[in-house]
Amino acid sequence: MNDDDPGPRATEQLSVGQLAERSAVTVSALHFYERRGLIASTRTAGNQRRYARSVLRRVAVIRAAQRAGIPLALVAESFVELPTDAVPTRDDWQRLSAHWRGELDARINALEKLRGSLGGCIGCGCLSLEECGFVNPSDLVAGQGPGARAFDGPGPTV
Ligand code: FES
Structure with missing residues (x-):
């Protein structure tokens, strides 16, 4: 067939x-x-x-x-x-x-x-919103204003 x-x-x-x-x-x-x-x-x-x-x-x-x-x-x-x-x-x-x-x-x-941005995370563990590419890749939350922001990862979600 x-x-x-x-x-x-x-x-x-x-x-x-x-x-x-x-x-x-x-x-x-x-x-x-x-x-x-x-x-x-x-x-x-x-x-x-x-x-x-x-x-x-x-x-x-x-x-x-x-x-x-x-x-x-x-x-x-x-x-x-x-x-x-x-x-x-x-x-x-x-x-x-x-x-x-x-x-x-x-x-x-x-x-x-x-x-590419995770190299600095190995052995670090800070998970800083300002520094960490794992938590905030490409500083995506910077434009959302001051204060705590939730980040749900790269790309569109389902
Ligand atoms: S965990 Fe510290 S820079 Fe990512």
Whole structure:
């Protein structure tokens, strides 16, 4: 089977438990993905969720994106371009990965800068907002005014 041929099992419907088992993702995480619009289900006459088998690949991509630090909002934005009623083709995935490349490059750059600023932290332990590149990379809190500030790390958060 190639990526353009969904194959005979593509129309198989999965319960949320089956999807969780096959994707190694918890049911609660699947429900979260569904609330965020990343995956979709239909309902049986008994009001139980059923997922197309193609959702397995979406979940795998979501997990890979999360491991790479891609915000779920960006994943959802990218998924809008994917077919909802068929397994995405190789071209679909290539477009999607190209869409994420800029985000990954920005994250890699931010992490490289952070790594470069950590040299002074080894054996220091001060965690100073003025001096420490680990606590305050690129002095990001300087523009937030005087007083204590919380810093939640480089890059956008999910
Ligand atoms: S811990 Fe002291 S400079 Fe980072």
